[in-house]
Amino acid sequence: MKKHSERFCRASIIGIDFLYICSMKKIFLITLFIVFAISINGFTQKNGNLGNTRITVHCTSAVSSVTLTKTPLKYNKLFAFSAQLDDGGLDIYTNAYPFLNGGSVSGITYPGLQYTDGCGNEIKFRMSSSIFSFDDTETIDVHEPGTGWSFLNTWPQLIELYQQGWGISNHGLTNKVGEYEYSLERNHSYVKLKTQVATPGGVRLGIFVNPNGDTNYTKYAFQQGYHICYVQGYNFGYPSFDVTSAWNHNNIRMGRTNFYNGISIAAIAQNMALASISGAHHWGVVFSHSITNGTYGYDFETFKSQMTAIAYNYGKSGADNIWMTTEEEVLDYLLLSPYLTVNSEKSGNDVIITFAGNLPTDFRYYAVSLLLNTDASIQTVNLSGPGNLTYNGQGTKQSLININWDKATLLPDTTDPEVNDAEKWVSKTEASQSQLDANIAVDYVEMLSPGTVKDSFRRRLCNISGLIYPKYFCALGVEDHQISSDPRIFLNPATGSLVVSSTVAFSSVSLLSLQGKVLIRKEISALQVLLDVSGLSQGIYLLSITSGSRVINRKVIINKIQAH
Secondary structure, three states: OOOOOOOOOOOOOOOOEEEEEEOOOOEEEEEEOOOOOOOOOOOOEEOOOHHHOEEEEEEOOOOOOEEEEEOOOHHHOOEEEEEEEHHHEOHHHHHHHHHHHOEEEOOEEEOOOEEEOOOOOEEEOOOEEEEOOEOOOOOOEOOOOOOOOOOEOOHHHHHHHHHOOOEEEEOOOOOOOOOHHHHHHHHHHHHHHHOOOOOOOOOOOOOEOOHHHOOOHHHHHHHOOOOEEEOOOOOOOOOOEEOOOOOOOOOEEEOOEEOOOOOOHHHHHHHHHHHOOOOOOEEEEEEEOOOOOOOOOOOHHHHHHHHHHHHHHHOOOOOOOEEEOOHHHHHHHHHHHHHOEEEEEEEOOEEEEEEEOOEEOOOOOEEEEEEEEEOOOEEEEEEEOOOEEEEOOOOOOEEEEEEEEOHHHHOOOOOOOHHHHHHHHHHHHHHHOOHHHHHHHHHHHHOOOOOHHHHHHHHHHHOOOOOOOOOOOOOOOOHHHHHHOOOEEEEEOOOOEEEEEEEEEEEEEEEEOOOOOEEEEEEEEEEEEEEEOOOOOOEEEEEEEEEOOEEEEEEEEEOOOOOO
């Protein structure tokens, strides 16, 4: 287990676009450096479709007085509370996730813990996990199912957590310290590669947790564009801070509280609530290494009782004034607010709300909560343009309005441009001829779709002598067009079989649950394999295919099949 970890950081990458002009024989790469308006924080910004969002508040009579304010915390909550488990331990998936989100642990079913959005909609408590990706030799992927690291989360489990709104943080490449810049950058690229099915471009890690509390990582994190860092024992933010106070949004260092048996996170939450008076709104973060082993953190019974006490007092069943969510969501809300301008105008019985501003492009969450006060009774609140709306206050003169934007709709074409990252690291490898740079470059090249662009990057890397690549990587025209485009997967309802075929022989094929449990495995050297899935329930599964040193993971959907 790692020692008490030290900090996390928020990523921001300056946007660089590339234009490709292709002929039959050559690819000319023209690099277009686009100069963006950069704020004091250095975020790349874009307006996107923000100006197309329009809210119309219709009242029962003419409106003569309006006040509109952004709430300090989302959903106008009194305080925000975040909890993280370091090292990627399995218990965040097997215990914290089903207990907080709703599910079963050791045969006991839990309904989950929740607060509301202030408009009657339930939201479940969420946490986050910081992960490293390899063993100390950097040869074993510790999250790949079946590699012997069963006490850590698998990639399918991490993907499920992320898709349910839970957080993932960068904890360095391995369980050891050293090679600081490489450890940070390689884990960033590798996690993106392994989570392509979770979100377009893979999960961009926005938080960095220093392995073993080693402060040598800090300068590299900031140099690489990370903006937010937690520092164990650091005064600012420890155990909480008032988000409405004046605080530096650039290269932020903050503290967080380590919890273990004997430390009450319920008491920490209570202290934050008590400190949130006279317009103050506190946010604090707690972390540990286990919720099933009191030696490293909490035992599960303690975790349940502490979280239940927080929910009882401040969740839906209590004051409903807590925002219990990931660090990433809170940070995105706080950092977005200065960029977002909200305007209102009166028009007869209507109040029209519009938005403006150049927004940071590397956030996961884009949201704002508004408090509207009028001198007329509110009848309806309607949204046009991008965004999702919830509101309250019908029949009154005050309304809480929550807007959540989907990034792809709000800021189209701002998903991570993998080709830019590939160009950056391939060029860097050509200049340095470093094996470490090459490892990162391979990750980004592997994210590209098969074709001439990907081949060109691979060719450039493979032309550098003295570097080691995966066996398949330099076999141009084989892996891309026969392995990556394959395997071909289809169901045969007549036989209840999942048919997997390729033009390159498999060495093994496994079908796993999203929890990482191996349901079917075949060791075989063949171009086609049939897996009997007639006894499986309808749902989503993970297909893991090995061909030589190449491992391909694909999600497959199995519809209900009659057993033969």
